[in-house]
Amino acid sequence: MKLADRVALITGAGSGIGRGSALLFAKEGARIAVVDMDEQSAAETARMITQAGGIATAIRADLAIPDDAQRMVEATIGRLGAIDILYNNAATEGPICFAAQITLEQFDYVMNVNLRGTWLAMKYALPIMMERRRGSILNVSSLAGLRATPGGAAYCASKFAVIGLTQAIAIEYGKYNIRANCIIPGWIETPMVHRLFGPALPESSVTAAPLRRIGQPEDVARAALFLVSDDADYVTGTIFTVDGGINAGDRGP
Numbered sequence: 001m002k003l004a005d006r007v008a009l010i011t012g013a014g015s016g017i018g019r020g021s022a023l024l025f026a027k028e029g030a031r032i033a034v035v036d037m038d039e040q041s042a043a044e045t046a047r048m049i050t051q052a053g054g055i056a057t058a059i060r061a062d063l064a065i066p067d068d069a070q071r072m073v074e075a076t077i078g079r080l081g082a083i084d085i086l087y088n089n090a091a092t093e094g095p096i097c098f099a100a101q102i103t104l105e106q107f108d109y110v111m112n113v114n115l116r117g118t119w120l121a122m123k124y125a126l127p128i129m130m131e132r133r134r135g136s137i138l139n140v141s142s143l144a145g146l147r148a149t150p151g152g153a154a155y156c157a158s159k160f161a162v163i164g165l166t167q168a169i170a171i172e173y174g175k176y177n178i179r180a181n182c183i184i185p186g187w188i189e190t191p192m193v194h195r196l197f198g199p200a201l202p203e204s205s206v207t208a209a210p211l212r213r214i215g216q217p218e219d220v221a222r223a224a225l226f227l228v229s230d231d232a233d234y235v236t237g238t239i240f241t242v243d244g245g246i247n248a249g250d251r252g253p
């Protein structure tokens with residue numbers, strides 16, 4: 001098992017990519033702090049893990065609230081004894097409109113969840129990792145963090161910033177044996193994508209990818225497992241796309 005004796009705190013683990021990753025990490029031996037602002041979905045992921053023979057605890061925390069970020073780290077230490085892996089996956093897609101139409105409240109909320117929440121989780125987990133001279137951080141950006149798309153300026157800005165933040169942590173904390181990497185999902189079939197497009201996904205979500213299919217949460221989970229495990233113990237500061245090849249360029253006919 002690739003994560004035996006590890007404790008992983010995963011935010012947004014009540015749904016989509018976070019849930020898929022929590023289930024896989026647990027199968028690989030990690031004890032999981034399942035964090036989500038939606039208490040019921042966090043409890044459901046934890047139940048799925050324990051039912052499959054794993055160890056998990058559900059923690060309700062809203063990453064937009066600084067005290068919650070601190071509390072989720074403390075609760076993880078209190079209940080599971082450590083944090084070896086911090087997987088900052090929770091995010092909000094924000095408003096779909098052009099930049100001048102975004103309200104102050106909407107812009108702040110997207111930044112507070114996607115960027116500040118990611119930073120706060122690291123702020124509180126890093127001292128614990130430094131003490132133990134061991135830690136692996138995985139932050140979730142997006143293709144929108146590499147290239148702008150119209151209609152999602154706040155989300156796009158937050159996801160660009162997550163990459164810079166991750167790389168800053170990688171260079172500052174490498175000497176403490178703490179790694180920090182960024183994963184970039186392409187189109188992944190989750191509730192977030194259905195909120196954006198409705199129940200029927202557009203043909204382009206399949207055809208945009210050279211591999212000609214939409215991704216599943218398990219596709220991201222398997223790449224995430226590699227990045228947080230010792231298999232990647234010389235990998236830090238990297239930007240790892242899991243996008244069916246979309247970022248490589250325009251697909252052929």
Ligand SMILES: NC(=O)c1ccc[n+]([C@@H]2O[C@H](COP(=O)([O-])OP(=O)(O)OC[C@H]3O[C@@H](n4cnc5c(N)ncnc54)[C@H](O)[C@@H]3O)[C@@H](O)[C@H]2O)c1
Nearest residue numbers: 012014015016017037062063090091142187188190191192
């Ligand atoms: N699905 C995609 O195509 C796609 C593409 C690129 C990037 N991403 C990124 O992947 C990550 C996971 O997305 P997903 O598609 O699984 O989304 P999702 O909406 O299915 O799951 C996100 C989870 O995060 C939780 N969450 C949202 N705001 C929170 C907050 N303030 N505090 C705590 N929890 C909060 C939600 O309750 C939900 O359970 C996100 O960072 C997203 O930006 C997704």
